[in-house]
Amino acid sequence: MKLYRTRNHNYIEDNGSYYKLEGSWDSLISHDDILAYATSVVKKGEVADDFSEDALLAPIENQEVWASGVTYYRSRNARMEESKDAGGGTFYDRVYTAERPELFFKSTGQRVIGTGGKVRIRKDATWSVPEPEMTLVVNPTGKIIGFTIGNDMSSRDIEGENPLYLPQAKVYDGACALGPCIQLSNDLLPKSTTIQIKILRGGEIAFAGSTALTELKRDPHTLVEYLYREMHFPYGAFLMTGTGVVPPDSFTLASGDEIHIAIEHIGTLKNTVA
Numbered sequence: 001m002k003l004y005r006t007r008n009h010n011y012i013e014d015n016g017s018y019y020k021l022e023g024s025w026d027s028l029i030s031h032d033d034i035l036a037y038a039t040s041v042v043k044k045g046e047v048a049d050d051f052s053e054d055a056l057l058a059p060i061e062n063q064e065v066w067a068s069g070v071t072y073y074r075s076r077n078a079r080m081e082e083s084k085d086a087g088g089g090t091f092y093d094r095v096y097t098a099e100r101p102e103l104f105f106k107s108t109g110q111r112v113i114g115t116g117g118k119v120r121i122r123k124d125a126t127w128s129v130p131e132p133e134m135t136l137v138v139n140p141t142g143k144i145i146g147f148t149i150g151n152d153m154s155s156r157d158i159e160g161e162n163p164l165y166l167p168q169a170k171v172y173d174g175a176c177a178l179g180p181c182i183q184l185s186n187d188l189l190p191k192s193t194t195i196q197i198k199i200l201r202g203g204e205i206a207f208a209g210s211t212a213l214t215e216l217k218r219d220p221h222t223l224v225e226y227l228y229r230e231m232h233f234p235y236g237a238f239l240m241t242g243t244g245v246v247p248p249d250s251f252t253l254a255s256g257d258e259i260h261i262a263i264e265h266i267g268t269l270k271n272t273v274a
Contacts, residue, residue, distance in 0.1 A: 001038050002267075003028065003146065003182040006055040011048060012038040013181070018051035019044075025061040029236040030140050035184045058114030058178050059137075059148055062235040065112060065176055066227055067133070067152055069102035070095045071218045071242030072211065101218055103227055104166060106152065106240060107176035118274040120174030121253050125155035128253045131243035132197040132261040134189065134213065136220055137182050139236045142228040144220060146184040149261050149269040150240040151177040174274060178238065183266045188220055189213060193264045197245050200258040207251055211244030218242070 002013040003021075010021045010028060019041050021028060031037055070092050095102045113119050121128035135150035153176065159169035183189075196210040220241060227239055253259075253273050262268040 001035065001042070001184045003034070003038070003059065003184055004051070004180070005057045005059045005061075006052070007057060008050075008055060009048075011051050012041055012184075013051075014038075014042045017042075018048045019046060020048045025059075026063075026235045029061075029063060029137070029145070030234075034139070034145050035186060038184060053180075056114055056116065056180055058109075058112040058117075059180075059182050060109040060112050060178055060238060062109055063237055064105070064109070064233065065107040065135075065150075065178070065238045065240065067104055067106040067150075067170070067240035068218060068223050068242045069104065071101070071223075072215050072244035096217065101223055101226055103223070103239075104170065106170060111173060111176060113174060113177040113271060115177070115179035115269050115271070117177065117271060118174065119151060119153050119177050119259070119271045120172070120274045121153070121255075122155050122158070122168075122172055125158055125169075126252065127157035127160075128153065128155050129247050129251065130154075130197065130199070130253065130259045130261070132195050132245055132263075133240040133243050134193070134195060134216075134263055135178060136224060136239040136241060137236070138224055138228075138233070138239060140233055142224055144188070144224060145186075145236075146182040147189055147263075147266055148178050148182050148238070149180070149263050149266055150238070151259060151261055151269060151271060152240050152243065153177070177269060177271050179269050180267050189265055195245065196262045198260045198262075199247075199253070200260070201254065201256070206257065207247045209245040209247070215244045216241060 131152040
């Protein structure tokens with residue numbers, strides 16, 4: 001089942017049919033058992049006929065978005081390469097092998113871009129990339145209730161200049177996109193799940209790549225446990241799990257680029273660079 005947020009209502013989708021859900025978005029994410037509630041709504045059989053993809057919003061309201069770093073070997077290599085001149089290359093290798101994961105704040109709900117919206121590259125950056133990430137949806141008690149697609153826009157030149165510049169490289173207006181929905185589940189996605197990204201420039205493919213959750217080094221439950229150790233999330237949280245697809249060093253995003261990120265079982269997140 002998939003959970004959608006739109007300008008007018010919240011919906012659950014099951015086998016191609018849509019059903020309206022009662023309550024605010026925050027109350028749904030905070031529900032004790034959202035999957036059981038959604039199942040009960042579907043069983044009533046009151047199909048809605050007014051669902052429109054044109055009305056989709058990012059699947060977030062007052063939740064915070066956090067992110068995990070260096071969780072794929074490809075990401076480790078990219079981070080080491082971009083920061084070697086600043087003396088920070090070994091930091092990323094140590095994080096990759098450490099027990100404690102790297103976790104950092106990414107966005108508030110009001111800054112998140114939904115599918116069809118425009119993401120941004122920093123004006124003071126010269127090397128910017130999208131990072132396609134399977135994103136965990138976690139309720140206030142720390143339970144993973146579902147999954148969505150995340151785009152962790154990053155300024156690699158700023159982060160590479162000095163690892164302490166990570167917040168500026170990662171957190172700015174238009175730097176985070178989520179959507180198009182939340183795939184509800186009480187189980188983790190299969191390890192075989194693929195993550196694909198395609199970047200179009202002038203209608204032509206400028207970059208394409210893919211990975212699978214088999215390459216994710218960190219256990220999702222462990223990432224959530226660290227995030228919730230000393231913090232309380234009254235509306236729940238989104239946790240990006242890192243990227244295993246990094247464009248070559250010669251690539252940087254440009255205005256007008258179209259970014260398509262597809263994850264099996266969830267759908268496709270589509271954004272244009274402003």
